[in-house]
Amino acid sequence: MIVVHHLENSRSQRVLWLLEELGVSYEVHRYSRDPATLEAPPELRRIHPLGKSPLLEDEGQIWAESGAIVEYLADRYGRGRLWPAEDGPQRQQLRYWLHYAEGSLMPLLLLRLVFDRVRKAPAPWLVRPVIRGVDDKVSRAFISPQLDLHLDYLESHLGRSTWFGGDSFSAADIQMSFPLEAAAARGGLESSRHPRLDAFLVAIHQRPAYQRALQRGGPYAYA
Known part of the structure; x- marks a missing residue:
């Protein structure tokens, strides 16, 4: 099962949207920002050393950086939808x-x-x-x-x-x-x-x- 480590009001909203467009099942682990600093909580560093979001878990691998995540998901699960099946x-x-x-x-x-x-x-x-x-x-x-x-x-x-x-x-x-x-x-x-x-x-x-x-x-x- 795909897991999205989702920080409120962040780029990770795009990852949820892409998964919905692709019709792929996933779980959401939600995190809240510090109300004073608006920084991500330290719990995210347990997933990735930089403690940023989005973070995605799939098939035992951690994916970071929204562009890399979007390309991976579209390439892996798109089957030609939202992303060309062939390079070109x-x-x-x-x-x-x-x-x-x-x-x-x-x-x-x-x-x-x-x-x-x-x-x-x-x-x-x-x-x-x-x-x-x-x-x-x-x-x-x-x-x-x-x-x-x-x-x-x-x-x-x-x-x-x-x-x-x-x-x-x-x-x-x-x-x-x-x-x-x-x-x-x-x-x-x-x-x-x-x-x-x-x-x-x-x-x-x-x-x-x-x-x-x-x-x-x-x-x-x-x-």
Whole structure:
């Protein structure tokens, strides 16, 4: 039996969704974040030394990293659904989005989250202007322009195909969901400027398998 070590409000929601799309049986071991730090609990380190989520157990092996898990599950259980059965240009295209989601887009969103937290964190009043100044400079000079560049790129891509991997829904769309949900929640993704990305989020949230995954995983804050 597949076991998903599922941390609330995390990337592991995508793994539950993929398993629901594939119709594969699995168990969920749920973990809660520390209410003060929002960090994962130490119990996850018993499964993997880094103590991160998602973690997946299958056939005696531990899988970490959401992109690797998504590819493994789609390749192992997809039987040509959501992931090409044979290697070739289409599989390479889908694999690109698996890596792009975490390697290119997500770091920018994490930077925005970190700087937002630093800006809001308690600090002596003499230091606050310095913190705000650094935050404003980094956001205006790097984070916001780069986010705009990437979101415009994705908006343009969806102007050429219905889904990220082409005209059919695939594992690539599941992988891309988390950073786009984060962009919509944290700012940067604007419906007026990115209507195709906004429509993409509406479409995936309406999928029955997505809804079933929410029921299995519990409440999910997209940010």
